[in-house]
Amino acid sequence: NRTQVGIIGAGPAGLMLSHLLSRSGIDSVVIDNRTREEIENTVRAGILEADSARLLVDTGVSDRVLRDGHPHEGIDLRFGGESHRVDFRKLVGESVWLYPQTAVFVDLANARERDHGDVRFGVSGTEVDVTTPSMRFVDSDGRPQEVRCDLLVGADGSRSVCRNEVPESVRTHRSREYPFAWFGIITEAPRSAPELVYAHSPRGFALISQRTDTHQRMYFQCDPETDPSEWTDDRIWEELQARVAGPDGFTLKEGPVTEKTVLRFRSFVAEPMRHGSLLLAGDAAHTVPPTGAKGLNLALADVRVLSELIERALRRNDPAALDEYGPRALDRVWKAQHFSYWMTTMLHTLPGATDFDVRRQLGELASVVASESGSRYLAEGYTGRWPA
Numbered sequence: 001n002r003t004q005v006g007i008i009g010a011g012p013a014g015l016m017l018s019h020l021l022s023r024s025g026i027d028s029v030v031i032d033n034r035t036r037e038e039i040e041n042t043v044r045a046g047i048l049e050a051d052s053a054r055l056l057v058d059t060g061v062s063d064r065v066l067r068d069g070h071p072h073e074g075i076d077l078r079f080g081g082e083s084h085r086v087d088f089r090k091l092v093g094e095s096v097w098l099y100p101q102t103a104v105f106v107d108l109a110n111a112r113e114r115d116h117g118d119v120r121f122g123v124s125g126t127e128v129d130v131t132t133p134s135m136r137f138v139d140s141d142g143r144p145q146e147v148r149c150d151l152l153v154g155a156d157g158s159r160s161v162c163r164n165e166v167p168e169s170v171r172t173h174r175s176r177e178y179p180f181a182w183f184g185i186i187t188e189a190p191r192s193a194p195e196l197v198y199a200h201s202p203r204g205f206a207l208i209s210q211r212t213d214t215h216q217r218m219y220f221q222c223d224p225e226t227d228p229s230e231w232t233d234d235r236i237w238e239e240l241q242a243r244v245a246g247p248d249g250f251t252l253k254e255g256p257v258t259e260k261t262v263l264r265f266r267s268f269v270a271e272p273m274r275h276g277s278l279l280l281a282g283d284a285a286h287t288v289p290p291t292g293a294k295g296l297n298l299a300l301a302d303v304r305v306l307s308e309l310i311e312r313a314l315r316r317n318d319p320a321a322l323d324e325y326g327p328r329a330l331d332r333v334w335k336a337q338h339f340s341y342w343m344t345t346m347l348h349t350l351p352g353a354t355d356f357d358v359r360r361q362l363g364e365l366a367s368v369v370a371s372e373s374g375s376r377y378l379a380e381g382y383t384g385r386w387p388a
């Protein structure tokens with residue numbers, strides 16, 4: 001069994017890469033130890049940069065984002081009990097799309113199926129060999145498989161095993177932990193606001209996001225050790241309402257909570273992103289805290305670059321092209337790391353924060369919304385339109 005590119009991980013990074021490669025006439029096999037249903041039923045973030053949406057549409061994955069997605073031309077930053085709109089369209093001429101990552105996954109999985117791509121969900125016992133590039137695994141029918149390839153791509157997410165195939169002597173892992181987490185819910189209720197609301201409050205951060213006319217997504221900062229089962233619907237709503245309350249009378253439209261999870265997060269970058277025949281993409285190479293929803297967008301930006309370089313390496317006999325991958329991808333990765341860190345630290349309350357810390361944050365938020373330069377800086381990061 002042979003293929004040109006063996007891809008470990010059938011999330012958005014792995015599937016998009018496989019799709020882009022097949023458009024360049026390069027075949028790949030994608031494996032994942034999760035079943036398709038498991039991936040489809042995991043709630044993930046919901047914001048696509050315009051360039052991410054274009055990638056889905058223009059490369060023929062699907063145009064469902066244009067029909068089922070919602071363009072958002074800005075966000076509200078809420079602090080001191082008042083909302084301040086940051087108008088992305090006016091500031092950088094670009095909007096973003098509210099379109100859940102789960103929908104992106106479904107579109108990609110359907111496109112790979114439509115195009116007869118080789119994607120194996122539900123495999124087990126995966127082993128990769130980077131010296132004689134190959135993947136070994138047991139497929140979902142219990143049959144042992146070995147697939148030899150020219151290149152291996154680790155797109156196996158934030159708990160990547162592929163990244164540990166880069167020897168310790170050459171790799172550097174840089175990370176930052178945060179002393180808080182997000183309590184995320186899905187509620188069956190109408191929208192509370194036309195766009196997303198990022199709220200700073202004395203009780204900590206809250207994010208009011210959306211999904212559909214009937215279901216909404218919301219988060220609030222919590223202790224990482226929080227047990228969701230100790231939170232009744234009443235207690236959740238009381239906390240969320242308190243964090244968005246203000247003199248303008250803004251309140252959330254409540255409904256039954258149909259899903260609740262605690263999301264721990266951190267910042268992480270693994271370098272180099274390439275070691276010999278192994279390349280890392282998406283969360284396997286870098287994780288961002290969720291504030292600003294950069295994770296999926298960064299993964300798609302990685303594989304856009306990677307597919308072009310693999311095409312040069314394998315079809316135009318230019319193996320040195322792969323040397324460009326890390327440097328090109330990491331420029332964006334570190335800008336997004338900074339943006340996600342900045343949004344996180346500007347909006348969350350650190351345990352033990354002093355009055356000084358909180359007033360300084362409010363000063364920062366006030367200067368960001370009052371200054372056109374400050375707002376544009378935020379808009380560039382949020383839309384992923386960083387100046388080169």
Ligand code: DHB
Pocket residue numbers: 044045046047196207209210217290291292293
């Ligand atoms: C969502 C998640 C985010 O981290 C974010 O910044 C915006 C939206 C979401 O799940 O809808």
